[in-house]
Amino acid sequence: MILTVTPNPSLDRTYEVPSLERGEVIRASGERMDPGGKGVNVARAVAAAGRRTVAVLPLGGAPGALVAELLAAQGIEAAPVPVAGATRSNIALAESDGVLTKINAPGPRLSAAEQELLLDTVRAHSRAADWIACCGSLPRGLRPSWYADVVARAHAGGTRIALDTSGRALVEAVRARPDVVKPNAEELAEAVGRPLVTVGDALQAAEELRGMGAGAVLASLGADGQLLVDAAGAWFGSAHVRDVRSNVGAGDSSLAGFLIAGGGGPEALASAVAHGAAAVRLPGSVMPAPGDLDPAAVTVTSDVPVGRALTEPVTA
Template identity: 85%
Template sequence: MILTVTPNPSLDRTYEVPSLERGEVIRATGERMDPGGKGVNVSRAVAAAGRRTVAVLPLGGAPGALVAQLLAVKDIEVTAVRIAGVTRSNIALAETDGVLTKINAPGPELTAAEQELLLETVREQSPDADWIACCGSLPRGLAPEWYADVVARAHAGGARIALDTSGRALLEALRERPDVVKPNAEELAEAVGRPLSTVGDAVKAAEELREMGARAVLASLGADGQLLVDGAGTWFGSARVDVVRSNVGAGDSSLAGFLIAGGSGPQALASAVAHGAAAVQLPGSVMPSPDNLDTSAVTVTADVPVNRVLKEPVS
């Protein structure tokens, strides 16, 4: 079982539009409504693969109730922490050329009692988990050290933990040695405080995160591929993508694929790449099923192209 923790979940509405023009009335060509939040997306991808997952998340108001209903329809077990605030609603505008514009609401502020209840709920659910995936931004009220506390409690209970967050929350959690962290290129550059121009720059940054405490780093480099850096070595993975429809949740799908395949080594990286490539070719935040995966399009190698210039350098 893969347990996911999403401190700041959302109700996500995605509209497909021909193009985005300010000040104009835009007719959507398609729309979707999905339960959102990075950990929620991981659970959705795990469930799409036919694996058991439990989603722990604070929920409040009508949007929170709808998030729980939408997850139940997808055979995802929800352990809700009821809060006084209202779960946020986000909007995404997906253009036909693959450009995505997102409007993310800040979300509710959790009280001290709600924060402690969330931690306790994670502890109660963790004994049955093969992995605990803690993902996304922290809502108002939670200190940057909150994820570090989750990692410490998870390890005390014998669980393995994957962390996908950024900024100070990531840096604080590294001291508790999460089993794997999954930054994207921007988050990786922010963590080490310098720009990334090549794949080699990303490898060095990932190695620094390991020196800070991460046991493994699964780094998403967007169209440039993915890196896995751990105690056994460094691998680079990429995949052929025919058409990009939406990158919403692609990184979350990658993390799910990595954990489904065991959470370590080149085989898990290949699964992560396949899931991420499949996700960007689907509309909105649709998570891929096994039928969507094209493993023949995936390449994983220990011969990392360190001199390759990133298509989208991060400054």
């Protein structure tokens, strides 16, 4: 069982539009409403693969009730933590050329009692988990070291933990030695405090995160592919994707694929790449099912192309 923890979930509305024009009325060609948040997306991808998952998340107000209904409709076992504030609602605008514009709300502020109940709920369900995936931003009220506390508690209970967050929360959690961290290129650059222009830059940054405490680093490099660095070495995985519809949740789908395949080594990286490539061909934040995957299109090599320029370098 894969337990997911989403401290700041959302109700996600995605609209497909021809293009964005400020000040104009834009007619959508398609729309979706999904339960959102990075950990929720991981749970949805795990469930789509036919694997058991339990989603721990604080829920409040009418949006929270709708998130619970949508999770149940997708066959996902939820462990909701009731909170006084309303769950946030996010909007994504997906243009026909693949460009995505997102508007993310801040979410509710969690009280001290709600924070403790969230930790207790994670603890109660972690005993049966093979992996805990802690994902996304922290809501107002939670200190940046919150994820580090969860990592320490998970290891004390003998459970492996994967982490997908950013900024100070990532840096502090890495010091608690999570088994896997999954930054994208921007988050990786922010963590080490310098630009990433080539795959080699990303490799060096991932190695630095390992030196700070991360057991393994699974780095998403956008259209260029994914990089896995652990104690056994480094691997680079890629897949050519045409007809990109939406990259919402693609990184979350990748993490799910990685954990489903065992959470370590080149085979797990290949699964991560296949899941991420399948996700971007689907509308909104739809998570891929096994029939959407194309493992034959995935290439994984230990010959990391360190000199290759990133398609979307992080220069700031």
